[in-house]
Amino acid sequence: MxxxxxxxxxxxxxxxxxxxxxxxxxxxxxxxxxxxxxxxxxxxxxxxxxxxxxxxxxxxxxxxxxxxxxxxxxxxxxxxxxxxxxxxxxxxxxxxxxxxxxxxxxxxxxxxxxxxxxxxxxxxxxxxxxxxxxxxxxxxxxxxxxxxxxxxxxxxxxxxxAGPQLLAEEMTTELKQIVELTKQQSCRLNQTISRPLRTKGIEFGFITVEPPCLSPTVTINAEGVKNDLVIRPFQxxxxxxxxxxxxxxxxxxxxxxxxxxxxxxxxxxxxxxxxxxxxxxxxxxxxxxxxGQPRPTSLLELDQIRHELTRRFGEAGVNHANELLLPQLTRRQRDSIRRGERIFHDIGCADCHRSQIMIKQLTFSEPSRHPDFRDDTFPSGQPGIDPDKAITFDITRDQPDNKIEFGNQLIKHLGAFEKDPQGRAIVRMYGDLKLHEMGPRLAEGIDETGAGSSVWMTKELWGLANTAPYLHDGRATTIEEAIIEHGGESTSSQQAFLRLENRMRHDLLAFLNNLVLYFVESEED
Known part of the structure; x- marks a missing residue:
């Protein structure tokens, strides 16, 4: 003990x-x-x-x-x-x-x-x-x-x-389900079956299963993930x-x-x-x-909260928004950010930096409910490491921080993940949890993990404006530098960025600088 x-x-x-x-x-x-x-x-x-x-x-x-x-x-x-x-x-x-x-x-x-x-x-x-x-x-x-x-x-x-881990758990489950379904179909039809390994709209290669049923030949051609098909969202x-x-x-x-x-x-x-x-x-x-840390947010979202406080509480709401250090955007700034988001999609950045991904599982559990995301070697029976005595919280409700309140009224729980109309959690991380070949400019002198010296997980962009310097080793002092360093699979987007007119480049950067970290100072702080 x-x-x-x-x-x-x-x-x-x-x-x-x-x-x-x-x-x-x-x-x-x-x-x-x-x-x-x-x-x-x-x-x-x-x-x-x-x-x-x-x-x-x-x-x-x-x-x-x-x-x-x-x-x-x-x-x-x-x-x-x-x-x-x-x-x-x-x-x-x-x-x-x-x-x-x-x-x-x-x-x-x-x-x-x-x-x-x-x-x-x-x-x-x-x-x-x-x-x-x-x-x-x-x-x-x-x-x-x-x-x-x-x-x-x-x-x-x-x-x-919590968002990336729960997302990785769901993606891992879906990829492994594809393997099992393909094996079952190959057995039922007694023929070779190939299927794409696709989850959340993201391609991770393909699987081929050849009969016979009792000892099928299973070939996994994974892309952007190890052949064990476990999505590892960190580092x-x-x-x-x-x-x-x-x-x-x-x-x-x-x-x-x-x-x-x-x-x-x-x-x-x-x-x-x-x-x-x-x-x-x-x-x-x-x-x-x-x-349980709060999710990142955006200047647009914070500006909306300021408008809500002002609309509902007048001058007192304005004063409270000022105390909370909520930004106040001009119409021109809001328009520029929205144009920049469209450009972000148009030049292909969103192909890897997915703006949002939905997850069905709202409960973060320690230990995880997913066997690939927990250690089963710990002594059993202990709270926090025994699945039967897991400590849990709802990622759309239970985070303690970033509750925007006025008096006793909750205006928005900014720290919790949002829900879509189907009740799924929205993870706006601007990533895909996939490994990508990024070209020689981002290659290291050694291959740390065996994935390749120039292979990196798509860096999530939420919180981007508050997290300079950029890239894995901090070599980029600005967002523009980080974009220019892109190569390999992202070459076409990098080249499209370089061809943008100055006005369009300004809008794109306005959108990216809109992705921020916010943490309201509480009474306990």
Whole structure:
């Protein structure tokens, strides 16, 4: 059973580990840790009690606290990365302790808190935005210490994470259903059957099934997804399936806070004298906090809310809109944005950057209801990791933040996903969750995942205006630069952009700059 550790236990854990032989002295060595524990305490407040309660709001709030905590040495943050340092921007394969950490790390540790990299960069002056260029993450996937094989990753924003995961789950289910239906049809007709692998209007290759029924030959020619047909919506290479996997990877790699579910219980995998740094419950809380973040929005939508407040409440509504920092667009600006959206579709950008995709499943569940998006190796019976004791929330209703209110009246729950007339959730992420060949200009020196050095997941554009710099390594300082860097499958759209008249280019950029992150400052903030 995983425990919630208090300060006295941490001190005892450190003493217990004194007999272990570490490769190098830590930034604060074991003796110093014991001295530190006499007058200081760990800063982490573990989330085991909240997860046991199975209350989404309680778990969300505990995850919020974890996100903002600046962990210290007694928490186990960081590790010895040489020269007395606990953090590093450059992976240190030259040091045995970094190279031999369990499990392996490809970067950092980079910082002592999540919000060091995921900074506040939103309209509304609150919330968790995207990290600036100075906080790009440098990775060494080959762990060889060869700088030519290092890669950079631009820090993403964390809004609306439940939407892409639920969308990926539905798409994965539909692709696998096509496989089963094709096998059944081939068996019934006793002939070779081929079908396109299409879900949500997006093509992912095709499948061919040849008889006989008992041992059919199944050939999957996947495009933009691995042959297992699991859509992985996170990371620039589309190699992380779930918010939970994303969260625990960040704890481990970026913060040096080793999750029990990765390193094992009572194991000091990074030689810092501390064990059980992130409990399973802690990662459950962080997962639900990230999944419960508000969705991105647009200037047009925010401007509409301003008009609604003004129409209904007059001068008081205007004053409230000003307090909320809601933009006030001119008619010319609104017209330019709408023309730009048409141009966006006309030149083919929307072929990959799908403006909206509908999903039937409204409930985010931790653990996931989909077997390909959860870990079935965890101990059974525990809330937050047992499917029978899942913690859930409705993505069209339950997010705590971005409720636009006037008095006791809810004007719009801007943080929740919208519904269409059929009751489906609308995910306006401007992406397709598909891998694409992007040409030599965007190729890296190494192939990190085996998909190809110039193959990338379509970057979702929601929140674009607040998340400069752009592209996987932050090389583009403007949206125009990012478009010009496109090649490969997107060459025709890139060329069409370059042929646009200045007026049309201005409208297109007005539309793209209309895609923003908004986080209203609440009374608790």
């Amino acid at each position: 995983y425990r919630k550790f208090k300060a006295p236990y941490v001190a005892l854990a450190i003493i217990t580990l004194l007999s272990a032989k570490h490769n190098q002295a830590a930034v604060v060595d074991d003796i110093e840790l014991i001295e530190l524990a006499k007058s200081s305490t760990p800063l982490i407040e573990h989330c085991d009690n909240q997860v046991t309660s199975q209350s989404f709001i309680d778990v969300f709030e505990c995850g919020d606290e974890l996100f903002e905590t600046r962990f210290n040495a007694l928490d186990g943050v960081g590790m010895d990365v040489g020269d007395g340092n606990r953090f590093t921007r450059v992976p240190r394969a030259d040091l045995n302790n970094w190279l031999n950490s369990t499990p392996n790390r490809s970067t950092g540790p980079n910082a002592e808190a999540c919000n060091v990299c995921h900074t506040t960069e939103t309209i509304g002056q609150a919330g968790d935005g995207a990290g600036p260029a100075g906080l790009n993450v440098i990775r060494d996937p080959k762990r060889a210490g060869i700088t030519a094989q290092f890669i950079q990753r631009n820090t993403p924003h964390l809004f609306g994470m 620039w290479k589309g190699n992380v399936a779930s918010v939970r996997q994303f969260s625990r990877g960040a704890f481990h790699n970026e913060l040096g806070m080793s999750p029990v579910e990765m390193v094992g219980e009572d194991v000091d995998g990074d030689f810092d004298g501390v064990i059980n740094e992130i409990t399973i419950a802690d990662n459950t809380a962080m997962t639900l906090y990230l999944a």
